[in-house]
Amino acid sequence: MEALKEPIEEKQRGEKETTGINAFVLLFSVIVIAAILTYIVPAGQYERVEQDGREVINPDSFQFVDSNPVNFLGIFKSIHLGMLEGSSIIFFVFIIGGAFGILNATGALDALIVLLTKKLANREKLLIPILMLFFAAGGSLMGMAEETLVYIGILVPLAIALGFDAIIGLSIVSLGASVGFTSAVMNPFTVGVAQGISDLPTFSGIAFRLVLFVVLYSGAVFFVYRYASKVKKDPALRFYGNFKPGEQDKTLKTKTKMETKHKWVLITFLVNFLVLVFGVLKFGWYITEIAGLFLLFGILIGIVGKLSAGTIADSFIKGASSMTGGALIIGVAQAILVIFTTSGLMDTILYYASNAIDQVPGALTAIGMFFLQLCLNFLVPSGSGQAALTMPIMAPLSDLVGVTRQTSVLAYQLGDGISNMVFPTSGFFMAGLALAGIPWGKWIKWVFPFILFQIGVAVVALVVAQAIQYGPF
Template sequence: MSDLQVDVETKKQKPKEVKAINAFVLLFGVIIIAAILTYIVPAGQYERVEVDGRSVIDPQSFQFIESNPVGFLEIFNSIHTGMSDASSIIFFVFIVGGAFGILQATGALDSFVVYLSTKLANREKIIIPVLMLFFAAGGSLMGMAEETLVYIGILVPLAIALKFDAIVGFAVVVLGASVGFTSAVMNPFTVGVAQGVAELPTFSGIGFRLVLLVVFYLAAVLYILHYVKKIKKDPSLGFYGKYEQGSQEGLLKSNSKLDTRHKWVLITFLLNFVVLVYGVIKFGWYITEIAGLFLLFGILIGIVGRLSASNIADSFIKGAGNLVGGALIIGVAQAILVIFNSGGLMDTILYYASSAIDNIPGAFTAVGMFILQLGLNFLVPSGSGQAALTMPIMAPLADLVGVTRQTAVLAYQLGDGLSNNIFPTVGFFMAGLALAGIPWTRWLKWVFPLFLIQIAISVIALVIAQLIQYGPF
């Protein structure tokens, strides 16, 4: 066989590499589409009124207003405005990334990965349901979302070390937090806000949401374990992101030990989380306070890890630098919302979507609300923002069409939560993908069957809620 024939055969046998869409290209394309829509869709406006210190919509006040199409230069201006609007989250990412950089510099994380991998060598699947339960509790009780970014950097290399892949490590964190955030047993940023707007007792109806948490959790765990079984049989089916397949073999075979210094570093890091939970629950901490806490404990971790002051600073800069791409994605995603608000389209879309619900059969009215909220999360990825925007309309609409307000809140939380690990406008989700080195298109292909399963669970739950007239208690 000639060299030419060998070359041709090699090319035939080599699988075709699918080039992933760059996240910034994808988001900029959405920005352009949003700008074009400002020339097509008529602008509208609801009046806002002050209720309990919050600005909410007067459902009867919608009117069309003069269109304000977004100009060519405004498309580019929106990115700067979006970054300004999302600056608190962007700097939160930098600070958490810097604290994580200090943790990495101590060497405690690598030693922990080796130690845990050795201990779980024959029982590695136990770590998946256990860690997912931890993240589900965080999402359900304290609205863990942006806070998951720091754990992605820990779990992805751990998954590689356990001979899973990057998707498993990312999924354990993101899907774990997502099932908790979606079921929202006591999530103050979604159910807490929505029930307040809907004039329901705070955290009422908790029993139904607990059942949902169990169902969502089991579905996600079984889905990941099924995937793990496949890649254990054939590792070539896995995706390893910025890691090479088997790149952690040296880590597993290294002589690193979890010495006393490393143990104290990890204990300090765990204490950080304990204080975080206490602060969120007791004092209502959010991004600013959590960022300050990570910075404080980052410095403490450096001191416990016996790093010099210069090493702590250098490690912080390096850790923050690793998240530049992810932090910028958050700002670019926010620019999409800037375009819609600037062009006056947000209220128009909300008006037409809400009007359409009136034509849905009674048993499926709540499902219609759910679909509407699911779509709106593309435009308003903030859970509390979406609650304040839509619940003033959904609550009275529920009264008119025979749906309980508690069911309307359920439709909102499900629609808001499920799409947080799908839509590219969700800044922290896209930042997490960048941190894990997973293209959005690759993740979407992997997670979409589970997303459909979760949609089916949500529809069934809403129909049941409608039939039992799910109420305040």
């Protein structure tokens, strides 16, 4: 048995070192390309106006302005500016990592993994549809995105302990939340904002999106379940990411018992989640409130777990330091957006893209809107930000070309949601990959068939929406 495990271990270590391009190298290459484009593409500008507390563009106000190209030093300055722009998410990641460092120090997580592994013996595949439904519901009902990072540290080692791998653990969390975010049954950050800008009743057209949710969730479960069956049959296919092969076996062999203090720690963590859900739904909490909540409960978990004050502080620092790679990726990704925004390229690209859609035959306009939104998410990975930027143009454009405004919102939400699991400018996505130790290239190669499936579903959904004149209700 040990002889079999050794070559597998060597293969996995070698695979981790050679698979895919380094995320920082990839992002820096895009930054350089963006800087070069500032010398080629003319700068433009739309006027911004206030609407319902949000800054949106006036679609009839575009004009070309003097170019503001990025010089050689500006390429490196943009990274610092990107760090500043992404600081709220960066420090959110550090605080979440610190809170999980305290949780890990209590031993409750290892005890939970051992307990679940025993309880789910020969039934571990049930974990996939059950937990993916939980995360899909969170993404669809309350726009769960950055918040999913806090669960990767639990699900990845659990998946490995159950005989799966890091890709399964990450996809249960991230892919589950992504299909929910994309279908957006009642997502306040995408459909809620876009419908408000488009003068549609909030969360109207919900029946159509419920059907979409079922289709995308079922496809995701099938895709992940099939891969899980393969790695179960052939352990050589497993990818361990940040976790060494056999590391979880050692945890299981220690026979970590679920002590009373561990139960109280996990109960405290559950209370933390319930408070989080209540705060998001009732008071509209976002990153700052959630970070404060996890810091508070991290300390409480340490106290309940009978850790000393010094151990709590050291565990927090250790957990936060483990997030450094993922946090820095967020800042570097933001540098790309800084260049496009400060140089005036963002509005120019939007102007030419919307004019191109205006020339598309009416029957294909909704599909053209979808692919435009899909591409624009590279530049504006924020769901609400993309809605504020594009919907003031897409809504009146849809009136002119015979597409209902509800359909144009559908095209936006699908384009925004699908690309969140692809583009390296999506900070929380890249941070999730870093936490699991999965190279961007390896993830894209694995998830690409499912991305094609989602695009196919999106095209069919838009054709149907156009045929039934998908309206407000």
